[in-house]
Amino acid sequence: METTLAPRYAESPQGLIAQEILRRCVHCGFCTATCPTYQILGDERDGPRGRIYLIKQIAEGAEVGRETQIHLDRCLTCRNCETTCPSGVEYGKLVDIGREWIEDRLQRPPTERWMRQLLKAGLTSSWFGPAMRLGQQVRGLLPASLKAKVPAYRPPGPIPRRQHARKVILLKGCVQPAMIPAIDAATQRVLDALGISSEIVPGSGCCGAIRHHLADPAGGLENARRNIDSWWPQVNAGEIEAIVINASGCGVMVKDYGHLLAHDPEYAERAERISRLAKDPIELLDALSATLQSVLAPSLAVQRVAFHPPCTLQHGQKIKGAVERLLTALGAHLVPVADSHLCCGSAGTYSVLQPQLSQELKARKLTALMANGPEVILSANIGCITHLESGAKIPVRHWLEWIDERLESKPA
Numbered sequence: 001m002e003t004t005l006a007p008r009y010a011e012s013p014q015g016l017i018a019q020e021i022l023r024r025c026v027h028c029g030f031c032t033a034t035c036p037t038y039q040i041l042g043d044e045r046d047g048p049r050g051r052i053y054l055i056k057q058i059a060e061g062a063e064v065g066r067e068t069q070i071h072l073d074r075c076l077t078c079r080n081c082e083t084t085c086p087s088g089v090e091y092g093k094l095v096d097i098g099r100e101w102i103e104d105r106l107q108r109p110p111t112e113r114w115m116r117q118l119l120k121a122g123l124t125s126s127w128f129g130p131a132m133r134l135g136q137q138v139r140g141l142l143p144a145s146l147k148a149k150v151p152a153y154r155p156p157g158p159i160p161r162r163q164h165a166r167k168v169i170l171l172k173g174c175v176q177p178a179m180i181p182a183i184d185a186a187t188q189r190v191l192d193a194l195g196i197s198s199e200i201v202p203g204s205g206c207c208g209a210i211r212h213h214l215a216d217p218a219g220g221l222e223n224a225r226r227n228i229d230s231w232w233p234q235v236n237a238g239e240i241e242a243i244v245i246n247a248s249g250c251g252v253m254v255k256d257y258g259h260l261l262a263h264d265p266e267y268a269e270r271a272e273r274i275s276r277l278a279k280d281p282i283e284l285l286d287a288l289s290a291t292l293q294s295v296l297a298p299s300l301a302v303q304r305v306a307f308h309p310p311c312t313l314q315h316g317q318k319i320k321g322a323v324e325r326l327l328t329a330l331g332a333h334l335v336p337v338a339d340s341h342l343c344c345g346s347a348g349t350y351s352v353l354q355p356q357l358s359q360e361l362k363a364r365k366l367t368a369l370m371a372n373g374p375e376v377i378l379s380a381n382i383g384c385i386t387h388l389e390s391g392a393k394i395p396v397r398h399w400l401e402w403i404d405e406r407l408e409s410k411p412a
């Protein structure tokens with residue numbers, strides 16, 4: 001689609017990026033059929049092609065209205081449409097730009113402003129962890145709606161202290177260590193069993209995705225720069241081979257630092273190098289399948305597993321089928337799951353901001369996951385895990401927790 005940028009965007013980097021993305025869209029509508037919100041709501045403006053058209057109108061100078069904001073808010077940023085699109089339209093980047101433009105020009109109702117501020121500040125603050133721990137202690141007394149947001153506490157267990165020649169940095173993150181610290185501990189034990197040391201560097205923290213996706217790009221970049229500053233001494237010294245991010249939603253964000261900071265002369269080069277080092281754990285473990293098999297306890301019962309690949313893993317990072325392949329090699333019986341390309345409705349803060357759509361998508365996803373009688377649901381992103389866990393009748397775990405449970409020996 002040819003787009004003539006309005007004067008206010010004509011010279012801006014974002015305007016030019018949006019124009020380039022819009023140029024690739026041929027308006028064919030293939031993406032619409034695989035869009036979860038279009039499937040539920042059936043309105044063209046709640047599908048990718050309609051949203052792309054709304055953003056094009058803003059780019060060309062149309063008035064920004066509340067209707068447009070609502071249709072873009074309903075988008076999960078799952079990027080399923082990118083996987084479907086035959087023309088390579090980078091919808092995720094475009095919708096981020098569209099949302100920022102709307103945020104600049106249209107004030108939200110006070111309750112929405114308050115809620116978004118609370119999420120931005122609360123989820124990434126230092127008191128989120130203690131508050132979550134308190135919530136977990138009194139979980140049995142909480143009302144159902146709040147209980148669904150507070151996963152039951154799982155003790156993390158011992159952290160390995162051995163040093164190996166192979167070293168990686170582990171992203172500290174924000175929500176995950178507060179909600180399920182067992183995931184990071186399990187990751188560190190699995191890496192240790194494979195002869196890889198991992199360190200969570202003091203001073204690092206949230207990857208920036210929460211602020212970025214709440215149309216606060218400056219806040220997201222502030223988080224990114226802080227992480228780069230924390231990691232840089234070890235990266236620059238060539239001491240580490242990767243930055244491992246075991247929440248796929250955060251992985252997408254860190255892999256995008258290079259793009260997001262491309263216009264920052266002070267950080268562009270470092271951000272690019274950090275992004276090249278960013279890896280989902282499966283990108284390390286895929287090549288170590290045989291070694292992993294040798295460190296697992298022998299003769300464990302085969303378990304029926306339903307795997308939910310997060311959108312941020314399969315559509316964002318374009319990693320498809322690798323975790324499933326590894327789990328099968330390690331003895332899991334993976335049951336078929338229909339429509340595994342569709343979002344579970346978690347989508348970062350979406351489950352709070354769009355509860356009805358989110359709940360509908362969760363119900364659909366759980367029906368698909370449970371259809372073939374699994375004993376456990378595994379996934380790769382903290383948001384999906386806690387979201388599905390709140391409605392599932394069987395355990396929901398990170399796939400690294402599942403492997404960790406099967407290690408033959410663990411650090412004392």
Ligand code: SF4
Pocket residue numbers: 024025026027028029030031032048049052081084085086087088089
């Ligand atoms: S985004 Fe891709 S699939 Fe969707 S309408 Fe445009 S070209 Fe077609």
Ligand code: SF4
Pocket residue numbers: 034035036037038046047048051074075076077078079080081082091
């Ligand atoms: S990102 Fe997901 S919800 Fe948004 S338009 Fe694309 S497919 Fe639909």
